[in-house]
Amino acid sequence: MHNTSLKSTATKGIIWSAIDKFAVQFGQFVVGIVLARILIPEDFGLMGMLAIFIALSQTFIESGLGMGLIQRQDRKEIDFSTLFVFNLVVSSFFYLLLFFSAPFISRFFEQPKLIDLTRILGLSLFVNAFAIVPRTKLTIAVDFKSIAKSNLAGMIVGGLSGVLSAINGYGVWSLVIQILVGSLASSISLWFFSNWSPSIAFSKKSFKSLFDFGSKLLVAGLYAQLLNNIYNICLGKFYPAASLGYYTRAKSFADLSAGTIVSVLQQATFPILTAVQYDKEKLVSIYSRMIRMSAFFIIPIMTLIALLAKPIVILLLTEKWATLIPLLQWMVFARIFLPMSAVNLNLLNAIGRSDLFLKVDLSKLPLTLLAMVVTIPLGVKAMIIGHVITSALSFLINAYLPGKFYGYGPIHQLKDMLPVFVAAAGMAIPVIVLSSFMDNLVLQLFFGGLLGLIAYVFICWMLKLGELEEVWELLLKFKEKRVW
Template identity: 70%
Template sequence: MLKTSAVKGIIWSAIDKFAVQIGQFAVSIVLARILMPEDFGLIGMLAIFIAVSQSFIESGLGTGLIQRQERTDVDFSTLFVFNLAVSSVFYFSLFFLAPFVAVFFNQPQLVDLLRILGLNLFLIGFSIVQRTKLIINLDFKSIAKSNVVGIVFGGISGIFAATNGYGVWSLIYQTLVGSLATCISLWFLSSWNPSIVFSRSSFKNLFAYGSKLLIAGLYAQLLNNIYNIFLGKFYPATSLGYYTRAKNFADISAGMISSILQQVSFPLLATVQSDNEKVVRIYSKMIRLSAFVVIPLMTLISLLAKSIVLLLLTDKWIVIIPLLQWMVFSRVFLPMSVINLSLLNAIGRSDLFLKVDFSKFPLTVIALVITIPLGVKAIIIGHVVTSALSFVVNAYLPGKIYGYGPLHQLRDMLPIIGATVGMAIVVFLLTYFVDNLVLELFFGGVIGGVSYLFFCWIFKLNELKEVWELLMDLFKNSFSSRIK
């Protein structure tokens, strides 16, 4: 039963993330071809303020409900009321702080942009409980539907605005319309109606767990966006636009895999948290499967970065080619780090989660101090170094608890790295003799995938068999559901 739920969860979460990421990717390509790099840079300047506000709204209480074994309607209503209150507080805070933000970045138009974009906080607050309900029930199918609806409506509105000359406002409209559509869909699909009830005891219990995740979330958002602040302050908006585009490209693949694993692994590991043997089995398998996918994928994107950028974005974005080639390697260990941290949350050790997150702060500060004066490329190379070191830190405590630490995890990845190196050599030799960008991208992608699977077969990787079995489970579940 647990295996069936896990397989269905992974399948629908994968469908959700693929659909959302592909949809967002397609929309971003169209918008990048129409808009200018500085438009994306202006939105990048606001990212930290929206992200921090969103962290307070989410606050870890929803995660606390997922982790708990017993939940009541009062718990969900308490979370709903809390979300609405915090959304209001932070929106009006951003409204009055907007002029100061504009002065800091020396961009007067940020006042109106932040005040309108901030409305998205209300939509987030209205939908957290509905999404939490669906995650608890492992109903990722409904989540996938609502996210796709948001992508479609948001994408259409953004592209329509861009083609009609709205510039940076196109990105604002895309976000707001997409969030509104997603929110309405979640309310319709979750079939949960809130009552305006707030229980102090329920909030206290949830906050005891969620407060640590809130602090960790704020810290993570600060680290994720701190480069935007410094780039926006000391470099032109165009440079920040190049940086955010390279980052978004890299996040499409690694971020998608990480989201799938985080969404599925946390409730799944929380379900079996009392059975150490099952925890280790699921935990180690997810580490290996994520490495099996993300390491060759990031390498392939780096090898084909030139054709990807020039074909999809045009030479207007040629500057981001070397940035993308480095940025993808800063995301190689992201999915594995997500699983390691999800394990700590799943077993109720959000205190350890917090300690692990804070222990990485010196790495980021050192990288920031060294690379900010050297330019955007140096900043991204700093990302690569710190992400590798952060993986070791993230894996240390879970490894100490369950005996599957960073060295063991890296040892399991060595055959995957070997197969990836083989693939990289084949793709490099192939693309070296091809001058046409379309052919380079097509044959590089196809030959890269085939050669990687070939080397996996040569090295007799168990992950190849496990992926095949997962696909067979998908087929069986799909076939059985049609019969019923």
């Protein structure tokens, strides 16, 4: 790509990816609020018990081959067909595995409902497998506009189906219906936009080449999913289902911001970084810019959520979820370094070093295991505090190799983030003062959020942060030219 073309493509890609992720996450967030007001914490706890089994199966199905195809420069049609056949075969295998394992899962958690829930929810694996190749083709083309439309279709159709089911008394099955119907709608849309005709051709040579890259991502993905969901298993096994329901809701709230930004960065920047992987100066420029911009958005957002956790939870979910408030306050800080860590790891994949990606991920295992051993007996809040500590240490580990290769390591990155932390701390003061003098939760949420935003922008302006100016220029360009 030429410089101008690359910049234009990157801008459009990031904007459409952001529209996609934020619109979908916000829509799912709204649907989740409606469902939480109708359903009970135990229903979400039951779904949380199955999360690790679905996540691990999905990771095996994807196996990093799609990422390998995006990273490759000389793609052929046989590569796409090979990926398609692989996805279908592996998804069928894991569905059958879940189907016959359902009674064992049910006995482990001592929840009889899990037998049928596992067997029906497992169908989503097969549905999602059909969408992998169309999504990969659209990602290679940096056509995030079509991906956004497909994901929005899935969110809207699935969300409506789930809410209507909940209103009609389907209980936990409403959550299953939401996932299955949403996945089906999204997959159909991706096929329509990709305009790809599949074949059943399979090349051992192509598979071996893709798997050489993807195998490291597979192991890293399995490791990540296991760590992300191991707490679900422990909570589901040793604590009431309601405790797991509170934990999963806290993660859901925190991931609305951090998880969305991570998804945008991983989806939009990977093909761009891959395109300039041999131009060190340009690569570092894009990479460092993403670190700074991620911090500029995520740090104040997470700080505000923590400060306004009480009105957010009580107003949106009602008093029955009040136990969630302190858990949410800690969980957002456990996610505050997540986007910057994702950029660091994404860089390793973009330059074709999935082996280092795997080594970096595995190096964090002792930290996580230690945190689990210490905090799980102490309860849910202690577990989340453990998340806060391990996530901060994990960021330092994730930034080490990019710093070694490109001279932009953890110390340099933290220096660039320091003004943002200062601005967020300054923002917190007036919000805390306002909340202490205002009892009405609606007014707390509205005026606290507004005052926090104004204070943050003002402090950033006083500190002359380049990211503020860059966002302003982007908004003006967006208004004038309409990138779509």
